[in-house]
Amino acid sequence: MSESAATPLLFTPLELRGIELPNRVVISPMCQYSATNGLANDWHFQHLGRFAGAGLVFTEATAVEARGRITHGDLGIWSDDHAEALRRITRYLKDRGAVPGIQLAHAGRKASSRRPWDGGAALDDSDAAAGEPPWESVAPSAISPFDGARPPRALDAREIAAIVDAWGSAALRAHETGFEVVEIHAAHGYLLHQFLSAVSNRRDDAWGGSLENRMRLPLRVAERVRRVWPREKPVFLRLSASDEGDPSWTMDEVAVFVGELQKLGVDIIDCSSGGIGAHGFAIRGRREPGFQVGLAEEIRRRTGVRTMGVGLITGARQAEDILRRGQCDLVAIGREALYDPYWALHAARELGADPDFRLWPNSYGWWLAYRSRTVGTGSETPPATFSYLEEERTHR
Numbered sequence: 001m002s003e004s005a006a007t008p009l010l011f012t013p014l015e016l017r018g019i020e021l022p023n024r025v026v027i028s029p030m031c032q033y034s035a036t037n038g039l040a041n042d043w044h045f046q047h048l049g050r051f052a053g054a055g056l057v058f059t060e061a062t063a064v065e066a067r068g069r070i071t072h073g074d075l076g077i078w079s080d081d082h083a084e085a086l087r088r089i090t091r092y093l094k095d096r097g098a099v100p101g102i103q104l105a106h107a108g109r110k111a112s113s114r115r116p117w118d119g120g121a122a123l124d125d126s127d128a129a130a131g132e133p134p135w136e137s138v139a140p141s142a143i144s145p146f147d148g149a150r151p152p153r154a155l156d157a158r159e160i161a162a163i164v165d166a167w168g169s170a171a172l173r174a175h176e177t178g179f180e181v182v183e184i185h186a187a188h189g190y191l192l193h194q195f196l197s198a199v200s201n202r203r204d205d206a207w208g209g210s211l212e213n214r215m216r217l218p219l220r221v222a223e224r225v226r227r228v229w230p231r232e233k234p235v236f237l238r239l240s241a242s243d244e245g246d247p248s249w250t251m252d253e254v255a256v257f258v259g260e261l262q263k264l265g266v267d268i269i270d271c272s273s274g275g276i277g278a279h280g281f282a283i284r285g286r287r288e289p290g291f292q293v294g295l296a297e298e299i300r301r302r303t304g305v306r307t308m309g310v311g312l313i314t315g316a317r318q319a320e321d322i323l324r325r326g327q328c329d330l331v332a333i334g335r336e337a338l339y340d341p342y343w344a345l346h347a348a349r350e351l352g353a354d355p356d357f358r359l360w361p362n363s364y365g366w367w368l369a370y371r372s373r374t375v376g377t378g379s380e381t382p383p384a385t386f387s388y389l390e391e392e393r394t395h396r
């Protein structure tokens, strides 16, 4: 077997600053809309815990302040209690050999919404009657995200500075809670993307207008996060590299933005798309496997930054090929991990990176290895230390 066949790139560790990702499978941030008052609970623990096996497991978008939640069910990290509720998740993931990552976010004008399965529209009095009142959303300009939605309030300069502080405090808390990677959510039409986009940002002060001004808040946030986040821990930033609702946000502008982020010490650009229109995440149109990977590839080629690809990456060989072609450095798995939480472990098997189930916890892996040695072979005997079947027979 050639060396390249023996060592799939997907299961080759990647060093980022002082952190080693054991493999290049990343669980993409996925809102669960299942928190109460922003606090993580048993759902989040078991949801994220199952993904260990992936090298890096991201929390869902975690709000840096209460009004930056999309829905009442979003996670937050705007207080020490919120951080404490996340601690057992970071501890468990590390115990299982995965790197815990947190995505920090602020929904801006997309805040105060219903959960997707309740239609995703802006909260109103009927929700208030059911115990989930609307709250005031904020944005660069008072422009509604959707037809019929109440317009957000435009932030003033003092409030913008306070939001930068909130990102810094959230990042510090995340570090103290044991997260090893932080991702700044600047995609999908949320607050930082709203500042970047000329569609949602019509300001005529230092925070709007030219690209330099529209980039100012995301760059300030990146600068602040990088400042409080330890030097040995990587910073990721997710952006929408293309948006059908915003023709002015071109790859040329994206490349300038990424260049500035590189200067500030952002390590990985997580390349998604869409969101400035009514759509939640990803550009509209025909979905094909790996439909956003080309964006990651182009950004990587134009700027030299390391990138993460995401969007309908579902197969182990597909992921391996994407990495081998040099399109990106990491692959993020979203919905396929909801379908198969052990995606990374199964991919390792498929690519021949884990013939003996060593990546699995002993409680499962030992049995599965035994089964794979015996089932269908007809000739193998249990390992010398193996007594379970004997005991079972004795007790029958």
Ligand SMILES: Cc1cc2nc3c(=O)[nH]c(=O)nc-3n(C[C@H](O)[C@H](O)[C@H](O)COP(=O)(O)O)c2cc1C
Binding pocket: 028, 029, 030, 031, 032, 060, 061, 103, 185, 187, 188, 238, 272, 281, 282, 310, 311, 312, 313, 332, 333, 334, 335, 336
């Ligand atoms: C249930 C769900 C929740 C999501 N929540 C987030 C989120 O919190 N932050 C984010 O950046 N993207 C979020 N996304 C987008 C995913 O991270 C990912 O980019 C998208 O699902 C495309 O990848 P996939 O085809 O592998 O699912 C979410 C997607 C889903 C399905």
